[in-house]
Amino acid sequence: VIDRFLMKLRARHDVSVEEEQVLRACVSEVRDVPDNKTIIHANEELTTCTLLLEGMLARYKDLRDGQRQVTELHVPGDFADLHSFTLKRLDHSIGTLTSSKIALVPHERLRAVTEMYPHLTRLLWFSTNLDASIHREWELSLGRRSALSRTAQLFCELYHRLDIVGLTEGQSYDLPLTQTDLSECLGLTAVHVNRTLREMREAGLVEFRGRRVVIADLKGLKAVAEFEGRYLYLERVPL
Amino acid sequence: VIDRFLMKLRARHDVSVEEEQVLRACVSEVRDVPDNKTIIHANEELTTCTLLLEGMLARYKDLRDGQRQVTELHVPGDFADLHSFTLKRLDHSIGTLTSSKIALVPHERLRAVTEMYPHLTRLLWFSTNLDASIHREWELSLGRRSALSRTAQLFCELYHRLDIVGLTEGQSYDLPLTQTDLSECLGLTAVHVNRTLREMREAGLVEFRGRRVVIADLKGLKAVAEFEGRYLYLERVPL
DNA sequence: CGTGCTCTTGACAGTAGTCAAGATGAGTGG
């Protein structure tokens, strides 16, 4: 069931057959979750981690007036809250953007991994550090990039992240988000996202319609975003 | 030499005497670094981690036009680039904001820790996950908070982070940053930071002059920031 | 007592937000 996760792992690291079996044995349960549902509430005590098998999840934080900031999107193969293993409760919530399929991994099994499999532990540690790298890129976007550049950056990031788990077709991919969802990722209003998408379409860069992203000019898109993919650590990292 | 780091560790976790000795033995060298110097360049291969003993460091990313976004500030006791142990090279640079004293910890010694001390490994893993939590709070600030609220948030965060390593006096602390440095943390221009600081001063919330923060109304400051300190994980977390 | 850096302020500009109304489109029930 966790093939996409293993696919991502193998793309970056050397994973032994034994380690793969250990990881498979970590899953205690597979579950379907509907659309638009909060599956992890901020500050609740957690005893399992969540591996996304199908669908899309968002980590988000809310302000009192209802404003929401998504801090990271999760695609199939992602451990959405592996960091809960050490943090025990999260500073943010996690919700589904579409109906999704998730695998649950009890903390106690991860603890056993850390006791017995140091190399595998380092791989998991790497994975949470990669999430942090994505957070930093988003900080750069939110703090310094224009609406146009920021939106382009997100489309580029998702293109690569979906690509390594085999979820792109040519230069297009399904992205089951509304413009409001996008605005919560980008720190913009939905109205402005709409205007920005129009601008990108008219510039011949990318089209986003019917929950699908079609990149017309990847090179141009990356240039607008000043996209520099190294923060995704797509090359091999020996651990 | 790493007392502030141990102080932070003990505040959150149970650390055995043996573990503390192991950590002390991880330090290979202590070094002084001048003001305003990049000590880690983005994308360079790293073989050591950097523990900040005295001074202040910033993690930052630059855009081509010279705009800079600081993604996290580091105070004494912080492992500034523990994540380089698994990432091997960083997606960002790290520089000194003041002259600083740092301790170097070779990756190979950390690797040995992961092979032999699983509990200690989890503590270090926790520490990188805490950095990620700070990144997320900054994403919220950069994406959704106003200039005023964002600035208040930063002063609150630093107040607590400096407090647990004993670097506050009452409700004030040294903050050796220029307004330009602040603007690079806050995703604002230096001019606007100046106006925002004036507004906070006139509102009787906080004063920042001569590289020192004096909080006049902590409760009010937290209210403006909607500061909710749980993301700093200041309570105990058993691992 | 210059020389720079930082801070401060004012006038003006521009990107993104707000408000509002209409269009589009998928799903539902009569």
Place this chain on the structure above:
DNA sequence: CCACTCATCTTGACTACTGTCAAGAGCACG
């Protein structure tokens, strides 16, 4: 099969927060 509904998308007009540019003040340091 055709309204009907509700969410989403789109656009226009106006607002406002933050950025830009520029000039002068304050201050540490040599």
